[in-house]
Amino acid sequence: MASATAGTPRSRRRDHPLWFLVPALAVLVVFFFVPTLSNFVYAFTDWSSFKSAISFAGADNFTSLFSNGTLLNSLKVTLVYAVLVAVFQNLFGLGLALLLERDTAVNRAVRVAFFVPVVMSALAVGYIFQALLKPDGALNAIIGWFTGSAVSIPWLGSTTWTIVVVAIVHAWKWMGLSMLIYLAGLKTIGEDVVEAGRLDGAGRWTMFRSIRFPLLAPAVTFNVATALLGSMNGFDIVQATTEGGPGGTTELLNIYIFRTFGQGLFAQATTMSLVLFLMVAVLAFPVIRYLRKREEVL
Amino acid sequence: MTAAAAPRRAPRPRRRIGQPIAAVLTAAAVLGVPFWLVVATAGKDQGEALDPDLSAPSQWHLRENFATVFADGRMPAAFFGSLLVMVPAVVGVLVLGSMAAWILGRRGGRLSAAIYALGISGIVLPPAVVTIVLLLRQLGLAGTALGMIGVYMGMYLSTVIFFVTGFVRTIPHELEEAARVDGAGPGRVFIRIVLPLLRPVLATATILICLYIWNDVFYALFVIGGRIDTLPLNLYQVASAGLYLQNWHLIFAYIILMSLPLLVTFVVAQRRIISGITSGAVK
Numbered sequence: 001m002a003s004a005t006a007g008t009p010r011s012r013r014r015d016h017p018l019w020f021l022v023p024a025l026a027v028l029v030v031f032f033f034v035p036t037l038s039n040f041v042y043a044f045t046d047w048s049s050f051k052s053a054i055s056f057a058g059a060d061n062f063t064s065l066f067s068n069g070t071l072l073n074s075l076k077v078t079l080v081y082a083v084l085v086a087v088f089q090n091l092f093g094l095g096l097a098l099l100l101e102r103d104t105a106v107n108r109a110v111r112v113a114f115f116v117p118v119v120m121s122a123l124a125v126g127y128i129f130q131a132l133l134k135p136d137g138a139l140n141a142i143i144g145w146f147t148g149s150a151v152s153i154p155w156l157g158s159t160t161w162t163i164v165v166v167a168i169v170h171a172w173k174w175m176g177l178s179m180l181i182y183l184a185g186l187k188t189i190g191e192d193v194v195e196a197g198r199l200d201g202a203g204r205w206t207m208f209r210s211i212r213f214p215l216l217a218p219a220v221t222f223n224v225a226t227a228l229l230g231s232m233n234g235f236d237i238v239q240a241t242t243e244g245g246p247g248g249t250t251e252l253l254n255i256y257i258f259r260t261f262g263q264g265l266f267a268q269a270t271t272m273s274l275v276l277f278l279m280v281a282v283l284a285f286p287v288i289r290y291l292r293k294r295e296e297v298l
Numbered sequence: 299m300t301a302a303a304a305p306r307r308a309p310r311p312r313r314r315i316g317q318p319i320a321a322v323l324t325a326a327a328v329l330g331v332p333f334w335l336v337v338a339t340a341g342k343d344q345g346e347a348l349d350p351d352l353s354a355p356s357q358w359h360l361r362e363n364f365a366t367v368f369a370d371g372r373m374p375a376a377f378f379g380s381l382l383v384m385v386p387a388v389v390g391v392l393v394l395g396s397m398a399a400w401i402l403g404r405r406g407g408r409l410s411a412a413i414y415a416l417g418i419s420g421i422v423l424p425p426a427v428v429t430i431v432l433l434l435r436q437l438g439l440a441g442t443a444l445g446m447i448g449v450y451m452g453m454y455l456s457t458v459i460f461f462v463t464g465f466v467r468t469i470p471h472e473l474e475e476a477a478r479v480d481g482a483g484p485g486r487v488f489i490r491i492v493l494p495l496l497r498p499v500l501a502t503a504t505i506l507i508c509l510y511i512w513n514d515v516f517y518a519l520f521v522i523g524g525r526i527d528t529l530p531l532n533l534y535q536v537a538s539a540g541l542y543l544q545n546w547h548l549i550f551a552y553i554i555l556m557s558l559p560l561l562v563t564f565v566v567a568q569r570r571i572i573s574g575i576t577s578g579a580v581k
Contacts, residue, residue, distance in 0.1 A: 028452060
């Protein structure tokens with residue numbers, strides 16, 4: 001019946017002609033696939049702004065980036081940053097969603113306020129926090145007011161902790177989006193499920209841990225996946241707060257690519273761009289598949 | 299029954315007062331402090347803003363600072379530059395993306411599945427930003443608005459194809475059939491029947507992509523940096539010079555002005571924006 005109304009395969013093909021795909025595919029091929037494939041070529045050349053000719057250089061870029069430690073450092077920093085952002089963004093987003101769950105006027109207004117950073121430029125957010133986190137900045141002044149003594153913590157100057165601070169700033173910018181997704185997820189949980197749990201005598205914490213949180217699995221999938229992808233491609237916030245410092249401890253792959261490109265070392269930048277591509281390709285798909293599988297268990 | 303209900307009702311009034319207070323205090327601490335820092339510093343003169351802190355300016359200089367960054371940060375040029383790359387890119391991805399998505403959502407078979415998989419791969423995979431610059435040079439598009447538009451289209455077509463293909467599958471075939479019986483070709487069916495039906499999903503995609511392009515600085519730095527002004531590119535310049543010269547008041551004045559267009563749009567259309575963004579996610 002359904003296939004009768006949809007027409008025979010032959011007429012369906014005529015009704016939905018393939019040439020409709022051509023413009024989109026042309027743009028994708030020229031501006032996405034060709035550059036991506038060229039990545040695999042130019043990473044093996046000595047392309048730079050200092051020479052007019054581009055010649056084959058084998059795996060030189062990889063060996064030099066590997067042996068001077070930048071490759072592994074940038075990879076490690078990007079990974080750690082992505083995981084930290086995913087954790088903080090989801091903790092903050094879920095916390096806000098639970099805090100603002102009830103549909104009151106105050107809660108609606110506060111939700112809108114928490115969405116403002118999402119709408120703002122990430123670069124702007126970075127500069128705001130650079131000012132806020134200076135050793136003689138506002139955050140230390142607030143802490144000092146509470147403790148009663150002068151505080152001058154160099155939030156953006158620690159080779160160990162600055163990456164955590166910057167990841168928190170990144171999570172601060174995007175937590176409003178995660179909050180919205182969690183709120184939408186909480187709304188899909190039926191009143192009957194909650195009521196059944198209450199009749200079984202579940203307290204607030206048990207109710208959250210064993211009933212509501214597992215039912216949020218689709219929201220968790222979306223939030224973790226977008227947070228991981230967004231932060232692996234991160235640039236703006238780190239550039240505006242630390243520019244990759246101190247001592248390269250927050251140098252994401254994109255920061256490195258931007259810096260070396262500016263120095264005219266195009267082949268090195270391409271190599272790192274390829275590394276980023278491979279890292280995302282290798283990590284993203286298994287992570288998404290794993291999260292999807294967790295949903296299916298329900 | 300009433301006896302069982304009574305003890306449960308007891309803690310309620312406290313929570314009713316406690317929850318709004320907690321919500322407002324959280325917002326004040328987490329959002330209020332950074333936003334106040336921006337407004338207060340943007341209202342100070344250079345001497346007072348040297349070390350940005352939470353004190354109110356002794357005298358408000360907001361209007362002077364706005365005037366300064368408006369001229370020195372080339373804001374009108376940046377605003378129109380941002381529009382110049384964003385509007386064609388968004389219209390382009392919406393039209394080309396929904397054309398492709400209509401076919402991909404309607405036709406079965408391995409070819410369509412393969413094209414669909416390729417088409418949405420860009421959602422996950424990062425663009426090859428360095429070789430894009432090389433390609434644009436070879437095409438003669440380096441530093442041009444057209445090149446930037448092409449790059450953004452290549453990046454965000456995947457998003458449109460992903461959203462719209464899913465939506466197309468939920469539209470009943472019969473709506474198209476009726477027009478076809480009247481003798482309409484695929485072009486007319488698409489424009490008259492399909493495109494209007496796609497409005498809700500296209501609205502969501504528009505919001506997301508506008509947000510990304512309007513705020514993008516990374517890809518803009520590679521493709522049009524120094525050639526065309528956009529708001530984030532000029533913020534980068536103002537801030538790079540400003541941090542060197544300790545002009546925090548100007549950086550923050552610029553941030554306020556540049557955030558206004560999106561903020562106003564957001565406040566006006568917040569309900570639609572929020573429902574649009576959440577609708578696609580929790581499925």
